[in-house]
Amino acid sequence: MIKRSPYDILRLEGDFNFKDIKKAYREAIREYPPEQNPDRFVMISDAYDRLTNEKYFVQDIESMYFALDVSSLPEGREVVDNSKHLKEIFEVPFII
Amino acid sequence: MAKKRKKFQKSQLLSVFANGNYQKVISKIKQFEIDGMDEDELLKIQLTSYEKLVEENFQGGDIARAIRDIESLISISDSIEYRLKKLKYLCYIEYFADAVVFAEELILSKNQKIKKESIFFYLLAQLYIGNYEIEPKQLKLLSATRQNYILAMRELFGEDKERALVYLESCKPRAKVEKENIKAIKSLILNQEMHCSQTLKPLYRFLLCMDSDGLQNTKNSRIIKKELTAQFATNKKERDMNRLISLEGTAPIESILKSTSNKKEQTKLIYNNIVLVMKKEKDPRRALELFVKYRSDLLELVESAILYINIDRWLDDMHNDKIIMPFFSSYLKLHHHKLSPFQLDYIFFFLLTQRKAPKYIALIEEYGGGDAVFLMIGISLINSAESNDQETFERVFRKYSQVKQMMTKQTIEQIKSIDHLYDELDPNGEKISQDIIYFTSILLANLEKPHKGYKKILFELLSTLALVCQSLDLKKEQKIYTQLSKSINRLIEYYAVPRVELSIDIKALFVSIDQKKRIKLSILSDMYGGHASDTEDRYNFNEMEYDILYIEKDFIDALIERKRDPFTILKRLKSYRYNNKIFKLILNLIVKTIEVDRYSDSFMDDLLDSTSITLSDEYIRGRLLSEVKDYASSDPNTALIFLRYAIDSVSPTHREYLWYLKWIVTYIDLIDTHKISDDRDFDRYLQLYLQIQNKKKFKSQKATLERFMGQFARQIKIQGGLFD
Numbered sequence: 170m171i172k173r174s175p176y177d178i179l180r181l182e183g184d185f186n187f188k189d190i191k192k193a194y195r196e197a198i199r200e201y202p203p204e205q206n207p208d209r210f211v212m213i214s215d216a217y218d219r220l221t222n223e224k225y226f227v228q229d230i231e232s233m234y235f236a237l238d239v240s241s242l243p244e245g246r247e248v249v250d251n252s253k254h255l256k257e258i259f260e261v262p263f264i265i
Numbered sequence: 266m267a268k269k270r271k272k273f274q275k276s277q278l279l280s281v282f283a284n285g286n287y288q289k290v291i292s293k294i295k296q297f298e299i300d301g302m303d304e305d306e307l308l309k310i311q312l313t314s315y316e317k318l319v320e321e322n323f324q325g326g327d328i329a330r331a332i333r334d335i336e337s338l339i340s341i342s343d344s345i346e347y348r349l350k351k352l353k354y355l356c357y358i359e360y361f362a363d364a365v366v367f368a369e370e371l372i373l374s375k376n377q378k379i380k381k382e383s384i385f386f387y388l389l390a391q392l393y394i395g396n397y398e399i400e401p402k403q404l405k406l407l408s409a410t411r412q413n414y415i416l417a418m419r420e421l422f423g424e425d426k427e428r429a430l431v432y433l434e435s436c437k438p439r440a441k442v443e444k445e446n447i448k449a450i451k452s453l454i455l456n457q458e459m460h461c462s463q464t465l466k467p468l469y470r471f472l473l474c475m476d477s478d479g480l481q482n483t484k485n486s487r488i489i490k491k492e493l494t495a496q497f498a499t500n501k502k503e504r505d506m507n508r509l510i511s512l513e514g515t516a517p518i519e520s521i522l523k524s525t526s527n528k529k530e531q532t533k534l535i536y537n538n539i540v541l542v543m544k545k546e547k548d549p550r551r552a553l554e555l556f557v558k559y560r561s562d563l564l565e566l567v568e569s570a571i572l573y574i575n576i577d578r579w580l581d582d583m584h585n586d587k588i589i590m591p592f593f594s595s596y597l598k599l600h601h602h603k604l605s606p607f608q609l610d611y612i613f614f615f616l617l618t619q620r621k622a623p624k625y626i627a628l629i630e631e632y633g634g635g636d637a638v639f640l641m642i643g644i645s646l647i648n649s650a651e652s653n654d655q656e657t658f659e660r661v662f663r664k665y666s667q668v669k670q671m672m673t674k675q676t677i678e679q680i681k682s683i684d685h686l687y688d689e690l691d692p693n694g695e696k697i698s699q700d701i702i703y704f705t706s707i708l709l710a711n712l713e714k715p716h717k718g719y720k721k722i723l724f725e726l727l728s729t730l731a732l733v734c735q736s737l738d739l740k741k742e743q744k745i746y747t748q749l750s751k752s753i754n755r756l757i758e759y760y761a762v763p764r765v766e767l768s769i770d771i772k773a774l775f776v777s778i779d780q781k782k783r784i785k786l787s788i789l790s791d792m793y794g795g796h797a798s799d800t801e802d803r804y805n806f807n808e809m810e811y812d813i814l815y816i817e818k819d820f821i822d823a824l825i826e827r828k829r830d831p832f833t834i835l836k837r838l839k840s841y842r843y844n845n846k847i848f849k850l851i852l853n854l855i856v857k858t859i860e861v862d863r864y865s866d867s868f869m870d871d872l873l874d875s876t877s878i879t880l881s882d883e884y885i886r887g888r889l890l891s892e893v894k895d896y897a898s899s900d901p902n903t904a905l906i907f908l909r910y911a912i913d914s915v916s917p918t919h920r921e922y923l924w925y926l927k928w929i930v931t932y933i934d935l936i937d938t939h940k941i942s943d944d945r946d947f948d949r950y951l952q953l954y955l956q957i958q959n960k961k962k963f964k965s966q967k968a969t970l971e972r973f974m975g976q977f978a979r980q981i982k983i984q985g986g987l988f989d
Contacts, residue, residue, distance in 0.1 A: 171512050171544055174568050186602050223607040227667045230611070231578065234540040235568055236512050237533040251472040251493070252453040256422055257485045259356045259393065260468035262414065262446030263438060
């Protein structure tokens with residue numbers, strides 16, 4: 170499984186500073202209190218550890234690839250209806 | 266007079282027919298008079314050839330030719346089956362009005378099968394020309410499945426997909442392929458994906474998967490094919506993009522660039538795509554290609570450096586300094602303040618591992634990587650031990666960092682490489698190597714408080730220095746040997762490392778200094794792929810003996826100090842319990858314990874327990890006597906103490922064995938040989954011997970018994986003539 174970028178999880182964007190990571194972590198926890206969001210808390214803590222704890226960083230960095238958050242669908246997607254062509258080209262479903 | 270037609274031999278025609286070239290058969294029949302073939306035969310071969318051609322053309326999607334051939338067939342033999350086939354083909358070629366007219370005659374057929382089949386195509390042709398009124402009487406003549414299909418098609422023409430689906434649900438043909446076709450129609454109506462098997466009818470396969478094999482070549486199909494080809498490409502792009510977004514697979518870069526006009530999103534998608542090229546496609550070359558192409562965009566992402574490093578790791582042959590230097594230079598400028606010190610170190614480690622050019626060093630130093638440069642470059646160039654070097658060394662090793670440890674490991678590998686090259690070095694190279702050992706040793710000796718986490722790596726460094734040191738002439742370079750051993754001793758003391766746990770290279774260095782001669786490494790073993798560094802054959806000395814010696818020394822120290830438990834030290838002997846020096850060691854320890862007045866009844870129990878030696882072990886038992894006799898030649902009293910312990914440790918129920926008698930005989934003989942007059946156990950053991958031998962009557966002990974009877978007649982008599 171490809172994990173989400175820890176920076177994305179902690180919503181660290183633009184020109185932040187290393188010290189901002191802790192701030193971002195605290196904000197994330199405030200927004201998603203651990204007792205109400207245990208899974209999310211694990212994710213947030215993992216992201217924080219990867220950015221601030223050398224042990225976590227080194228343990229699997231050589232095989233670790235992170236994916237970045239992107240918007241869910243490409244622009245201008247159309248729903249295609251191919252069934253209309255059943256009326257334009259003759260065919261029967263039976264063996265004839 | 267009519268011109269006479271040329272002749273074609275029957276055999277030739279049959280040969281063409283047998284080869285399946287039916288078009289040629291038809292053309293030969295038209296062109297020639299077939300010699301030797303009667304009219305019936307000729308008609309039969311002509312009809313079969315046309316039938317085959319009709320089928321071939323229809324299957325291949327050439328409906329125009331199929332129609333032409335069926336008409337030729339009808340012109341030769343006007344059968345109702347051929348007419349029915351023509352009706353079907355008229356539908357496929359989309360001549361629905363003609364089909365309706367053509368069917369009117371066929372639906373009156375008295376042949377029920379022909380009638381039903383004609384009605385089915387007649388009703389369908391009506392639908393396709395826009396006549397949705399269905400004659401119920403005609404419909405009822407059809408099977409329920411076909412009725413439902415026609416009704417479903419009528420709803421589809423009326424744009425009522427839901428009702429069409431209801432009818433299709435009731436459309437239950439028996440044949441598997443027909444069921445699959447119905448399912449395909451439903452999937453098309455519902456706009457669902459479906460696996461396209463080759464048995465699906467061509468139109469459904471085409472509409473679902475763009476596979477146009479066997480699709481009839483008609484005016485409509487040509488137009489739709491063109492339309493769908495363009496649409497399918499778009500769909501594919503969308504599918505690829507969806508796969509990329511859901512991290513299931515990669516997408517072509519062109520699709521990514523067209524999917525969004527937002528530059529930032531484009532870059533993120535390209536980044537994810539590269540990640541997927543690495544993770545799913547395992548293609549680092551392609552990943553690097555993409556990274557290099559879009560590096561100026563990727564540079565904006567703080568994640569990009571680690572991604573690059575992880576790609577580069579797979580590609581030893583593709584380092585591109587022209588790209589790496591500007592990329593990391595810009596990356597550090599943009600992102601260095603966002604990174605933790607260990608992340609920066611990790612980048613420096615990567616850059617210094619392969620690249621030692623001054624521009625890299627300058628870049629790393631600019632971003633605070635001076636320590637990394639010293640560790641990975643400075644040590645291999647060291648020619649003095651300045652105070653600032655010592656400060657750097659101290660700073661590096663005081664606070665534990667795994668990345669710094671990785672750097673040290675890299676430096677160790679560099680130093681290790683000197684071992685292989687030393688004999689080929691010029692004087693300058695030799696000097697550099699000597700400086701590395703000497704000055705690094707000084708730095709190590711002066712380390713004040715290295716972190717405990719560095720214990721392993723520092724000893725690995727010391728071990729490597731010891732290994733390379735043995736390449737130097739001990740007499741000429743005694744100063745280096747001495748300095749290194751001083752450094753090792755300093756860190757042994759600091760980390761309280763038991764000497765037996767030292768590496769063989771360090772042990773060899775100590776032995777080398779003790780014996781005042783270089784213990785040469787078995788270079789040949791290294792050169793020919795041996796793993797000499799892990800084995801004793803690296804040096805011409807026995808590592809076990811060295812270890813046993815140190816354990817003995819350490820045990821005696823602990824015994825004298827009375828601060829440590831000496832038996833804990835002996836636990837290290839566990840793996841050496843079958844070594845031929847072990848008895849000597851035990852006997853030496855007994856001597857020492859007696860000397861320092863620490864010997865007690867429980868001493869031997871503790872001694873053997875802690876070394877995991879059991880006297881019931883057959884191997885130990887087998888060797889005990891020869892070792893004891895050997896030791897007794899110089900120290901009979903200690904040998905007797907040990908043998909006495911051994912004899913008494915055997916429980917009374919396990920004494921009636923030959924080996925046990927031999928122990929007693931050895932004891933008695935040692936007393937006699939060394940003329941020990943006042944041994945408290947002599948009489949007891951003599952009596953024990955007589956008792957056991959009297960009972961067991963071992964043949965091999967007959968002579969010994971007779972000897973004892975003569976030699977110790979007086980003692981035996983005193984004991985009351987136990988022996989008859």
